[in-house]
Amino acid sequence: MLSEAKHLFPMRHFYVYILSSKSRVLYTGITDDIYRRTWEHKNDVHPGFTSDYKVHRLVYYETFKYVDNAIAREKSIKGWLRRKKIALIEAENPTWEDLSASWFDGKQVLRFAQDDKVFVQSEELKRSAHIPVPGLRMTYKTLQLAFDSTLATITLNRPGKRNAISYELIGDLIRALDEVNSSSARILILTGAGKAFSSGLDLDNLKALIGRTPQQNLEDSRTMVSLFRSLYEFPKITIAAVNGAAIAGGTGLALLCDFTLAVPEAKFGYTEVRIGFVPAIVSTFLLRQVGEKIARDLLLTGRIFDAAEALKLGLINEIVSPEKLLDRARELAAQLAENSPLSLFHTKRLLTDHARAELDLQIEAAIRENAGIRQSADFREGIESFLEKRKPKWTGR
Numbered sequence: 001m002l003s004e005a006k007h008l009f010p011m012r013h014f015y016v017y018i019l020s021s022k023s024r025v026l027y028t029g030i031t032d033d034i035y036r037r038t039w040e041h042k043n044d045v046h047p048g049f050t051s052d053y054k055v056h057r058l059v060y061y062e063t064f065k066y067v068d069n070a071i072a073r074e075k076s077i078k079g080w081l082r083r084k085k086i087a088l089i090e091a092e093n094p095t096w097e098d099l100s101a102s103w104f105d106g107k108q109v110l111r112f113a114q115d116d117k118v119f120v121q122s123e124e125l126k127r128s129a130h131i132p133v134p135g136l137r138m139t140y141k142t143l144q145l146a147f148d149s150t151l152a153t154i155t156l157n158r159p160g161k162r163n164a165i166s167y168e169l170i171g172d173l174i175r176a177l178d179e180v181n182s183s184s185a186r187i188l189i190l191t192g193a194g195k196a197f198s199s200g201l202d203l204d205n206l207k208a209l210i211g212r213t214p215q216q217n218l219e220d221s222r223t224m225v226s227l228f229r230s231l232y233e234f235p236k237i238t239i240a241a242v243n244g245a246a247i248a249g250g251t252g253l254a255l256l257c258d259f260t261l262a263v264p265e266a267k268f269g270y271t272e273v274r275i276g277f278v279p280a281i282v283s284t285f286l287l288r289q290v291g292e293k294i295a296r297d298l299l300l301t302g303r304i305f306d307a308a309e310a311l312k313l314g315l316i317n318e319i320v321s322p323e324k325l326l327d328r329a330r331e332l333a334a335q336l337a338e339n340s341p342l343s344l345f346h347t348k349r350l351l352t353d354h355a356r357a358e359l360d361l362q363i364e365a366a367i368r369e370n371a372g373i374r375q376s377a378d379f380r381e382g383i384e385s386f387l388e389k390r391k392p393k394w395t396g397r
Contacts, residue, residue, distance in 0.1 A: 013148075014070035016077065017061035018089060019050060020096065026085055027055045030074040034061060038100045058100040060089045063148070102159045102193040142169040144193075145176045151333050152185035159194025165249045166202035170227050177230050186341050187333040188234070190257060191241040191326065197266070198250030207387060210380055217371035224249070224370075225281055225363055232256045232285060233352045237336050237344060241329040242266045243322065247304070252282045255289065258348070260316040261329055262307040268315070269304040276382020276392070278373045280366035284359060289315060 015034040019027045019041055027050050031037035038058050044051040064070035077085065089096065144155040154176050156163040163169075180188050192198055212220070231238065231253065242262035246254040251268045254260055270286070272279040279299050286295045290313055298305070310316045320328045336344070373379050377397045385392035 014064045014067050015061050016064070016070055016074045018059055018077070018085065019055045020057045020059045020089075021053050021055045022057070024086075024096070025053045025055055026082065027053075028074060028078050028085070030070055032067075034058075035100075035103060038103070042100075057096070057098040059093055059096050059098070061099070102157055140172040140176060142166065142172045143176060145179060147183060147185055150184065150186040150337055151189065151330065152180040152183065152187070153189045153191065154180070156190075156192040156198055159192075159196075161202060162196035162199035162245065163192040163194065163250070164199050164202040165253075166205050167223070169202075170223060174227055174230055177234060181235060185236065186344070187237045187239065187336055189239045189241055189326070189329045189333065190231075190253065191329070192243050194244070196244040196250075197240075197242045197246040197254055199245055200248035200250050200271070203387065206383055209374060210383055212374065214371065214375065217374045218367065221281070221367040221370040225367060228252055228256060228281060228285065229359075229363070233356075235345060235348060237333075237348070239329050239332055241325050242307075242316070243325055247271060248279075249282075252285070255315050256285060259332060260310075261318045261320050261325060261332070262310065262316045263322045263325055264307055264319055265322070266307040266310075267304050268306075268310050269302065270299050271302045271304070273300065274302040274382075275386045276373070276376070276379040276394075278369050280369040281363065284362045284366050288355065 014030065014032050015037075016028070016030050017034060017037070019029070019038075027041075029037065039045075041050045042056045049055065062073065064073065077088070080088075093099065140157075142156070142158055144153075144157050146153045146155075154173070156169065156173075158164060158166075158169065177188075209217075209220070238257040238259070240254045240257035240260040240262075242254045242260060244263065244265060245267045246262075247267065247269050248271050251270060254262070254268070270279045270282055272282075283295065283299055286298065290298075294313060305313075307316065307319050311319055318328070377395050378392075381392050381394065
């Protein structure tokens, strides 16, 4: 009954926010729906100060559980001198980025405060937009980390690149996992901004793989292993909310979480063999999840499979409609939070320890395979053909 009540009556939050124009005219406001209010300001739904001065960029906001606290904070900030407001913004958002830019999936016509026309929001836009979560942290370039009581949420935030995995994102994600681990949060949700969860390796990083030395290839492989093991062995409960395509390394991230929820449109695939890679690292984990026969199918064909097949194979736990995905993830988190935190910790540690010795041996071999294939002609041809969007000409060397 408790979890049902939480689902029917989700906790309400209040936001104190600061908007800025391109010339840094500032406006402070309060709302219980930061997504809707930001959209209204950007589209001049309510004529007035923000419309006249084109104050359309969300540069700062805070989250509160109690309206009285939010009202007091808004009143306090409004009474500050301009330089104090600027110091508050720049402490968290030094480049004055528009924090709401990714929420509208690139379709927001007033994103750069240059258009006076009213934009009519479509239902598709509303569904695909990234809704902000309480307690947003702004210390990472490629992701957002937010805390709400005992729940942490990491959102891969490169929607223009379909949340492709870059070396910078790997570093950010490892640091974010460390921050969550050292926090009071007990459960972590991992999701993506925009229409994709993660499309795999970033194209610029993919190009850079050609011509790297054997030692550099080993280091790259160990970096990827560090990310995957950090997630797989994370001591707190993890829930992946897969909002779209999760390909190659993106599949790895999505399926290494304790629970994986996915929208019906989600696509998965271990596509490495199609471009001359060896799926060595992910294979180590996949074998434990589905067994050898299914692993051979997925890894040797490199085929794309949908959420329905992933559910049938036991790789994901549930299929959830896009508009309910994050709500369902939070509902599951609330359900898990009712269990003993000490019991959850020790149970996860038991499962991790049981697999560790075998993983250590398999992953070391996987690192060598992953690095070794990069010296081959087929590897170079695979990358070049992929980037040039042509069929590869394999030589077997």
